[in-house]
Amino acid sequence: MTLICGAGAFGTALAVTLAQNGPVTLWARDADHAAEMQASRFNDRRLPGIALPEAITVVSGEVPGGDAPCLLAMPMQTLGGFLSDHHDALGSRPLVACCKGMDLATGLGPTGLIAQTCAEATPAILTGPSFARDIALGLPTALTLACADAAIGQRLQSTLTTPTLRLYRTTDTTGAELGGALKNVIAIGCGAVMGAGLGESARAALMTRGFAEMNRLAHALGARPETLAGLSGFGDLALTCTSAQSRNYGYGKSLGRGEDFDRSVTVEGAATARAVLARARALGLDMPITHAVTALVSGELRATEAMDMLLSRPLKEE
Numbered sequence: 001m002t003l004i005c006g007a008g009a010f011g012t013a014l015a016v017t018l019a020q021n022g023p024v025t026l027w028a029r030d031a032d033h034a035a036e037m038q039a040s041r042f043n044d045r046r047l048p049g050i051a052l053p054e055a056i057t058v059v060s061g062e063v064p065g066g067d068a069p070c071l072l073a074m075p076m077q078t079l080g081g082f083l084s085d086h087h088d089a090l091g092s093r094p095l096v097a098c099c100k101g102m103d104l105a106t107g108l109g110p111t112g113l114i115a116q117t118c119a120e121a122t123p124a125i126l127t128g129p130s131f132a133r134d135i136a137l138g139l140p141t142a143l144t145l146a147c148a149d150a151a152i153g154q155r156l157q158s159t160l161t162t163p164t165l166r167l168y169r170t171t172d173t174t175g176a177e178l179g180g181a182l183k184n185v186i187a188i189g190c191g192a193v194m195g196a197g198l199g200e201s202a203r204a205a206l207m208t209r210g211f212a213e214m215n216r217l218a219h220a221l222g223a224r225p226e227t228l229a230g231l232s233g234f235g236d237l238a239l240t241c242t243s244a245q246s247r248n249y250g251y252g253k254s255l256g257r258g259e260d261f262d263r264s265v266t267v268e269g270a271a272t273a274r275a276v277l278a279r280a281r282a283l284g285l286d287m288p289i290t291h292a293v294t295a296l297v298s299g300e301l302r303a304t305e306a307m308d309m310l311l312s313r314p315l316k317e318e
């Protein structure tokens with residue numbers, strides 16, 4: 001049995017693909033939403049048009065106990081509260097974060113938050129280039145499963161691989177979670193560049209210098225460069241900075257055009273940009289693109305002004 005907490009687009013998509021391996025319990029925070037999904041066999045609110053296989057049971061209320069791995073598929077800024085609220089039920093099992101970002105309150109990534117709040121559990125993270133709808137439709141997808149405990153990581157890799165979802169594993173949880181967090185910040189910047197009509201060459205430059213910035217922070221925090229070069233880093237950066245399906249990219253595009261964006265949409269890069277900037281400042285690191293995106297998101301700068309700020313920096317070696 002696999003337990004998935006968080007019945008948004010991603011949690012539902014993971015439930016659909018994992019249902020090929022055996023029973024899945026999908027936990028939703030809202031009891032009405034859970035009852036609606038259990039009865040209709042669709043998640044019309046978050047992933048419309050995808051039928052839920054019979055192997056999925058949707059529940060709400062008390063999080064089910066037990067030893068089965070639990071996937072945590074809620075937005076990053078809600079993870080800490082969820083872990084505290086359900087600490088006892090989560091127990092000592094593997095907890096696999098499926099969210100991307102850095103916690104504003106603590107500056108920790110998902111596995112750091114799990115370790116801090118649920119000390120008996122084994123933290124892991126599932127991350128990389130994938131849109132929920134692609135996974136749910138059974139399109140081929142490859143992700144990174146990171147767990148510092150190599151033996152548990154290997155077990156999770158085989159439990160969570162499905163015929164169309166291929167997992168690679170690593171013990172570098174820091175690198176895997178930083179890749180997923182930072183690519184969303186760069187994707188907002190790339191969306192803004194395209195929305196403001198600054199061109200594809202500018203976007204390629206921003207992606208490349210953004211990747212340099214990702215590596216700078218990752219190196220300072222002890223991540224391995226090969227993790228950043230893999231699915232969870234470069235792979236997800238490439239997808240998110242170029243696809244109209246991405247919410248972070250779409251949000252950036254609206255900022256670039258000076259248009260409103262639906263505030264109910266999950267855009268992880270906005271809060272994470274602020275959290276990353278604070279962490280970088282504490283470490284004495286220069287992260288100009290993250291700085292520019294933070295200013296853009298807070299409304300301090302427009303996209304063209306942010307680009308001017310980046311272009312006027314002192315010339316340096318690549």
Ligand SMILES: NC(=O)C1=CN([C@@H]2O[C@H](COP(=O)(O)OP(=O)(O)OC[C@H]3O[C@@H](n4cnc5c(N)ncnc54)[C@H](OP(=O)(O)O)[C@@H]3O)[C@@H](O)[C@H]2O)C=CC1
Nearest residue numbers: 007008009010029030073074075078099100130131132266
């Ligand atoms: N969508 C995608 O393609 C992908 C998403 N991800 C990551 O997955 C994470 C979740 O995103 P996604 O599923 O898309 O987001 P959605 O906006 O689709 O759904 C978010 C879900 O989280 C639930 N939720 C919100 N707050 C809490 C809380 N305090 N406790 C428990 N559950 C809560 C929401 O419940 P409610 O419906 O009641 O509001 C909702 O079901 C993000 O970090 C995202 O980056 C990763 C890869 C792909």
Ligand SMILES: O=C(CO)COP(=O)(O)O
Nearest residue numbers: 128129130246247248249
């Ligand atoms: O993480 C994702 C792709 O890997 C989903 O991106 P968005 O959250 O920007 O939609």
